[in-house]
Amino acid sequence: MPFEYKKVLMLGATSGIGWALAAKMIENGVSVIAVGRRQEKLDEFAKQYGSGKATVDTAAFDITKLKEIPGFAKEIFTKHPDLDCVFLNSGLQRHLDWTKPENVDLDTMEQEMLTNYTSYMHLTKAFLPYLQKQAPKPTSLVFTTSGLALVPIIYCPNYCASKAALHHMILAMRQQMKQIDSNVKIIEVYPPAVQTELHDDKHQPEFQGKGRSLGMPLDEFTEEAWAGLSADDNEQVPVQAVKTFMGFNGWEKERQGTMMKMMEMMKKSH
Template sequence: MPFPYKKVVVTGATSGIGEALARKLVDDGSVVIAVGRRKENLDKLVQEYGHDKVQGIQFDITQLKSIPHFATNIINTHPDLDCIILNAGIQRRSDFSDPDTVDIDVLELEFRTNYLSQLALTKAFLPHFQKKDGQSALIYVTSGLALVPIVRCPNYCAAKAGLHQFILCLREQLKGSRTKVVELFPPAVQTELHDGKHQPDIKNGRAIGMPLDEFTNQAYAGLASGSEQVPVGTAKQAFDAFEVKRQEIFAQMVQAMRGM
């Protein structure tokens, strides 16, 4: 089944899951606006596929005050934009049993990248989607750690869990609209997220998790199917074990509070 959206912004498209999804989209016929901080990687994508299929924009999503201008420029240039994949993220270790090692500035950047920037991007792009006649989508890449945390990176887990809760509420707020709210839950995947340059305490980090190609194929199949929630690998095990029931309780809460 082909991906239903034809012009897609992908954040964090210079490596890992973002780059892999961008490539998959182009191969399937979508036009991609690839966003990331590393211009050389964006240029490589554009050169490989051509400017008619991929356009690169160098931008740092942690610059929250610049996001409205960033979004307006894209929307004005691409009025047919019908999807954004919010993928960019970072992961850092923090151990509060040794408080002197905890750097609040690092935690703030991690939280701003993984949570606040996603809200700012949602606010900036949503009015455009709400005005469109056809279908559109906000696709969020969260994590299996939004469901089951690990001890070594509590701030990352908290940010992803917070984003997951936001997505549940946003989907309910946009219910009945033409904008679909989709969440992709990756397990650990073999990307540079775990590289020593980012997390020096991890040895051979690139070998951790599901192979990127295997993950991308499963994730893309789920996204193309039209599913609103796409858990993959070990994230699906957690999702099936308890998240389905938890969301049933959430639906009951929504119904009970309707009209309040």
């Protein structure tokens, strides 16, 4: 089936996965509101895709400015009352080495958690009521997490922790929405390592120029992720390695099954 939403707010649209998926949506007739911190990149996106098969709008915003998020959500929905999909995709990744605690930068750790997790909670709280008000029209919140939410690696443990926290919240949030038969679908996209600027030297100099070659090519990721988002069963969209050896089709499904059993046990005890 085709992607069922007609207008998407794409946060983190100025590079990497966000840019690529937003472009793919426009190619398939889905209107996009591209959001990011860098106005020059937003202008570039609008220039490149503004004459495509769907409308393009842009909004410069820094999601780490938490107090400004409610006003941003109101502004977006005032201008775009037909917005039916909010795609939370922004993120950053940094190295962290606990063998040298004197070099651990707690401010960097806090910024990573703020960007990857805390801001998502503020954005969810701000945007969810607007999506709920559109009932019975189907709407969605889409979250980009990571295969590292399931299987951590040692060079970026704080990034892994932030994605694991988000993954757990999404699992619980989805079931809460289902319990009230909500019109808001909760979708999670699990990328593996993808060749984007996330790994560039300006962000992670530890890679010594090799970061951009890590993972699967961005165009291959985009095709597989888009196919998953356009499928009938699109609540969870694991891509490539996340399915093959990071546990999604094995112990992660078993773990989610255990979660459902615990929910049933708790219902019976109340």
